[in-house]
Amino acid sequence: MPRAPNWPEEPAWRAGQFHTDPIPEGLNVSPRFPxxxxxxxxxxxxDDAFRELPARPVSHVxxxxxxxxxxGLPTYTGDGQREAVRALLHLPPNETLIANLPTGSGKSLLAHLPPLLNPEGMLTLAIxxxxxxxxxxxxxxxVLLRERFPHRAIPPLAYHAGLSQEERASIRGAxxxxxxxxxxxxPESAIGxxxxxxxxxxAEGRxxxxVVxxxxxxxxxGNGFRPVFQLLPALVHSLRQHAADRPLRVVLASATLSAGTLFALRQLFGPPQSTYLVAAVHxxxxxxxxxQFSPSASDQRELILEAIRFAPRPFILYVTRPDEATTWLAHLREAGYARVAAFTGRTPSSERDQLLRAWAANKLDGMVATSAFGLGVDKNDVRTVLHATLPESLDRFYQEVGRGGRDGRASASLLVHTAQDIDQAKGMASEKLLRDDTAFERWTLxxxxxxxxxxxxVYWVDLNRLPSHLVVNSEQSSLWNVRTLxxxxxxxxxxxVALRDGAGNGDETPVDLALASEAAxxxxxxxxxxPDAFSQRLAQARDAMLRTAEQGIRVMRHVARRDIEISQALTQTYSVIQGIWSPVVTCxxxxxxxxDDRRTTGLYPPPHAGRLRRFATRDTGRIRHxxxxxxxxxxxxxxxxxxxQFLTTCERLANHLASVVRPHAWLMxxxxxxxxxxxxxxxxRPLPRDDSFIDxxxxxxxxxxxxxxxxxxxxxxDRVRPASFPQELWHSEAALDIVIVSKSLGDPDHEGRYFIDTTPYVASATFLERISS
Known part of the structure; x- marks a missing residue:
C-alpha cells in the first residue's frame, strides 16, 4: 500500500487487525486473525477456532x-462406547446402567441398538x-430401521406437542x-x-x-427449569413394577456426572448395588x-461487544437471567447485528421451535441464551461460547462451554464477569430454602x-393450598409449595410421582412449574x-444442598480468578473415587x-473402561446334559x-456353540x-440372535x-502360546468356561507332559458328534 494522502497510515491498518511491514515504497499489508x-x-x-483445528484425538477399537x-460400523469410538454397549446387552435386566461418556463418544447408540436387535412387538422408550x-x-x-428392515412399515418415532391429536393417537395406538x-x-409426555x-x-412384556x-x-x-425430570425415577419404578419379572433394562446416559450427581442417580434408580457404571471420561x-474480570457493567459490555465483533461464528452468549438476555439482545441489535436472537426459559414453545430451526439451518450467527438453551441442541459447528456472567457452579459453566466444538474442532471460550455477577452467583448458590416450621405447615395442609x-x-395434593396467614393465592405461593415437596x-x-394442572385433563405434564396445580x-x-422427625430430615437435606452449592460457587470463582487451573478443577469435579471408581483423563x-503448550496439553491417552462384571444368565443346560x-x-x-486343521476345527466348534450355547464372549x-x-x-455376523462380543x-x-x-x-x-494353561481359569466366576486347546498344550505343573494328560477333557471330534446329535 502506498504512503500517500487519502491512504490509511500504518496505525490505522494495525487497528484494523492487519499485519504491516514497512518497505521503501510504502507498506506491505496482510490480513491476520483478529x-x-x-x-x-x-x-x-x-486463532485455533478460525482455523477449525482438529482437537479431538481419535481412538477407535x-x-x-x-x-x-x-x-454397518466396523469399530467403536473407544473403550467406553464398547463397554457401554456390552453392558446394555448383557447386564442383568433388574439393574440400571449408568453410562458416563464424553461428548462425541456415541452415547446415542445405546438407544439406537435395541430396536435394531429386538424382535417385532418390542418397544424402546428414549427420553x-x-x-x-x-x-x-x-x-x-x-434411516437405520429402513436399512435394517427394508420391508417393515416404520411409524413416526417422535412424540411431541407439535403433533396433531390424530398423530398422537396414532402413536399411542402403535x-x-x-x-x-x-x-x-x-419426560413431560412420558409421565403425562x-x-x-x-x-x-x-405389563405385557413389550x-x-x-433410555434417559x-x-x-x-x-x-429438576429443581427449577425442568422439575419433571425429578419424576423420572417414579416413572421407572412404576414401569418396573408393571413389568414384574419380565426383563426391562434402564439406561442413564450423560457426559458430565459429578460425584454428587452420580451418588443421587444410584440412589434414585437403585438401590446402588443394582446399578452399574461404565465410565470412560476425558x-x-x-x-x-x-x-477476564471487569470493573463495571459498562466495561464488561464493551469487552463482550469487542469479542463478538471478531468472534468466529456461530457463537453463543450465555447470561444467567431471562431479563439479562433481553438486555444483551438489545445491545447487539443496537450494534448492528441482525442475525442474532435470544433463547431463555421464558421463550414460548412455538417461538423455541422456530429459533431452533433457524439455528440449525445457520440462519443465525449468534444466540443470547440462559441455561435453558443448549441441552439437546446438537449443533456441531459452534465455534465461540461467551459468558457475560459468572455461573453459579463449574458444572453449569462446563455444560455451557460444551456447546462449542462438538465436531471435534477447536472452539473458543471467553468469560467476562463483574463483582455484581459474583454476588448474583452467590445468591443462586445459596438459594433461599424454606424453614422447617414453614415447610411443615405447608406439608400438613x-x-x-x-x-x-x-x-x-400415593396421594394427589393441591399446590394452591394456602397457609393460614395467607389470604390471596398467588403463583409464588404455589412455587413455595412445590419447593416444599x-x-x-x-x-x-x-x-x-406426577404433576398436572388442576382440572387433571391436560395432555402433558406441565413444563413450567407455574402451570402445575396438583402433584402426586x-x-x-x-x-x-x-415435627421433630420432619425437621431432622429436612435439616440434613438442606445442609447437603447448601454445602454442594457453596462448593460449586467457590470452585467457579477460583477458576475465574485463575487461582486454580481449569483442567485441574474439572478433574476434581468429575472424578469419583469413593464408593465407585470413575476417574477422569485430564487434558x-x-x-x-x-x-504456549496447548498443542501438547490438549492430547490425552484414550480413557479405559473396565470390563462388565455381572451378566444376565444364559441357559447352559444343553451342554451340561x-x-x-x-x-x-x-x-x-x-x-x-x-x-x-486346527483353525478349521475351531471354526466348526464355534459354529455349533454360537447357536447352542450363545456365549456372552469369545476370547483369544x-x-x-x-x-x-x-x-x-x-x-x-449373519446370525440374527447373536449378541456376543470378541475380546x-x-x-x-x-x-x-x-x-x-x-x-x-x-x-x-493358541497351539504354541500360551505354553501352559492359565491358572486364573480354575477360579473363574463364570457360569461356564469352554476352553478350546490344542492337544500339545503343555502342563504347567508337569514338565514334559501335555495338559490333557492330567486334566479331564473331551476330544473335539466327540464334542462335535454329541452337540450336533
Missing part, C-alpha cells in the same frame, strides 16, 4: 459382529430433554398394538399422556428398554479458555386435604407428620497456564488335534487375532482372564 488485546498473552484466543450387522433432539434422533432412527419399535419423547400406554406395554438422555438433569435442572480438548391416587401410599423428596420423606406424591417415611485445549467330562464344575476343556490371544479372529467375525486378551495383564459373574465364555488358546 486478536483481543485485553487478553494479553491470550490475545490470539480465536475393533467392533463386535452385532455392530457391523446392525449398523430426551428437547423436541429438537427428539426430532433429530427420530430422523436418524428412521404402542398398544406393538408396532412402535422406539419412541423419542420428553403416554404413561398409561407405557405401563400397559411393560417394553424392553428405557442427559440424565444429570434428574438432579440438576475432559474436552476442544475449548480454549480465557477469563397439603396432605390433610389430599386425595388418594392409584398406587400404594422438592426439599422433602431430597430428604427421603416422599417421592414425587408417594409417602416414604411414616414419620412425615412428626487442556488451552488456558492461561497452558497457552451331554454328560461330558468337566475339568471343574464351571470348566469344560475341548482338545483339538495339533494339525493343519493376539497370536490368534489375525489367523482366526476375522473368520470368527464372519461366522457370527483379544493380553495374557500379561493382571485380570486378563477374569470373568464376570454368570458369564458364559468360549476361550481359544
Amino acid at each position: 486478536h483481543l488485546a485485553f487478553l494479553g498473552a491470550q490475545a490470539d484466543l480465536f 475393533d467392533g463386535d459382529p452385532l455392530l457391523l450387522r446392525s449398523l 430426551v430433554p428437547t423436541v429438537a433432539l427428539a426430532l433429530d434422533q427420530a430422523r436418524r432412527m428412521q 404402542i398398544r398394538t406393538g408396532d412402535q419399535p422406539i419412541l423419542f419423547t420428553s 399422556s403416554l404413561r398409561t400406554w407405557l405401563e400397559h406395554a411393560a 417394553l424392553s428398554h428405557v 438422555d442427559e440424565a444429570h438433569l434428574v438432579t440438576g435442572w 475432559l474436552r480438548s476442544e475449548p480454549r479458555y480465557a477469563f 397439603m396432605i390433610t386435604h389430599a386425595r388418594p391416587a392409584d398406587g400404594d401410599d 422438592t426439599l422433602m423428596a431430597r430428604a427421603g420423606l416422599i417421592e414425587l 406424591v408417594r409417602i416414604l417415611d411414616a414419620n412425615h407428620r412428626n 487442556c485445549g488451552g488456558c492461561a497456564t497452558h497457552w 451331554l454328560g461330558l467330562p468337566m475339568a471343574s464344575p464351571r470348566l469344560l476343556v475341548v482338545a483339538v488335534p495339533d494339525d493343519g 490371544e493376539p497370536s490368534l487375532k489375525t489367523r482366526f479372529g476375522q473368520r470368527l467375525r464372519q461366522l457370527l 483379544i486378551v493380553d495374557a500379561r495383564a493382571p485380570d486378563a482372564w477374569t470373568a464376570g459373574s454368570d458369564e458364559v465364555r468360549v476361550i481359544f488358546l
